[in-house]
Amino acid sequence: MPPKSVPVKAGQTSSKKPSRQRRSQKQQPAPLTDRLKRLFTSLCAQVDGGHFANAIRTCNKILRLDPSDRDALRTKLFLLLQIEQYDNALALIAEINEQCSFERAYALYRLQREEDAAQVLKEIKNNGKEAEQRGAMHLEAQLSYRQGSYQSSLDIYNELLETADPASDEYADILTNLPASQSHQDFITTTFMQSMSQLPSSIASTLESAPPPVLSQPASILAFVEDPTKKPEAVETKKKLRTKRVPKGIIPGVSPPPDPERWLKKSERTSYTQGKKRRGAGGGATQGATVGAESGPVSASHGGKTGGKGKGGKKR
Known part of the structure; x- marks a missing residue:
């Protein structure tokens, strides 16, 4: 059933507005003075806390709203000097009308x-x-x-x-x-x-007019400075064997090399020979069978029990 329409009395207007109409209404921006006040409050907190980079961004926001704000300009100049951006500080001083x-x-x-x-x-x-x-x-x-x-x-x-x-x-x-x-x-x-007066006259007379001494440098550094395009010659160095991996009692180059087939199975090696079969080895006996000198024949039908009179057995 369709929803019932609520009648509106004469002289009254409906307080409810359609959602589309409410969404279409844009929120009006805050006045300029209120926005500047909030920005200056944030700026003071950032300067007191030592967050100078964030404080400079806040100064830029203030200057976008009011480019001639004297307090924001002076604060930004102070912050640039604090973070050692002296080139930017000189550029800002050139833009400021007042003398700094x-x-x-x-x-x-x-x-x-x-x-x-x-x-x-x-x-x-x-x-x-x-x-x-x-x-x-x-x-x-x-x-x-x-x-x-x-x-x-x-x-x-x-x-x-x-x-x-x-x-x-x-x-x-x-x-x-x-x-x-x-x-x-x-x-x-x-x-x-006093130090000059203690020196011999022959040295003291020529010391002040003499050129400053040249610091001695290694020959390799001097050669590289004289000809920077020249590449240093490669020095061939023999790779030394690590003594940790050499077994005890083995002398590299003297002891015979190890068997190259040492990692193979014995049956797969070329030196393997098949041994002779064991004497008297016959076929394997069935499970449950026993071999002995005094034992008699085993009856398979009785599950390995011997016939005749025995321990625990009854005579038929």
Whole structure:
């Protein structure tokens, strides 16, 4: 029977909608502010947890929604420097409208571009803010240490140490880097000069102008470097017999070789000869038969029992 239709009263509308109509209605996307808020919440959790690669992906999602978001751009630049992608950081700095001089100098310093980094640091010292200038001083001290200007690095660290808070991490970092600069400077000014004064005058006069010594290398390496296309000659080496597999008392090349038919059956070997038959061997007796001097004939019909009077037998 077809289902009964439920009458609808006048002034009322049916609350049920067809399933096709409900499916056709698409869910409206959340507002832009709500999506950005959720993404920034995830970004903060990823940065706090140290998941920098995932945090960069979240920054990219934010920038797709709002390409001019300053917080997302600065966070992405910080993350790129943390994971040591300095080329990408320089490319991002070029896209950012605001000035990021210190980040640019640090990226150039890590890419071994000391001259470019020194030029940027000079601009920061002349026109930068006070916070940037202090960071630039730390970077300048490290750059001077790398270039061998230990006295300049030592002077900068001493200046920073006087104005640093003893309870801060900066103070501990300065105390770590300061002895390294001091030890190198002491070697140049004191230890090296004392060692030079102890040498004979004939050696000391020619030591500084002499070229650096050449490290001695093995002849095989030198030959390969001189002619890399030349293939090394193959050295013929005789394969030594493993003593583990040689039986005891056998001398290789002296003892006679083993019989090549040792793995065959004896009856299949060429040296096998059929032996003579045993004397007196006749046909086999039937099952149950016994052979003896005092035994009589066996009756097959009585199952091996002897006839006549015997133990347990009755006379017929």
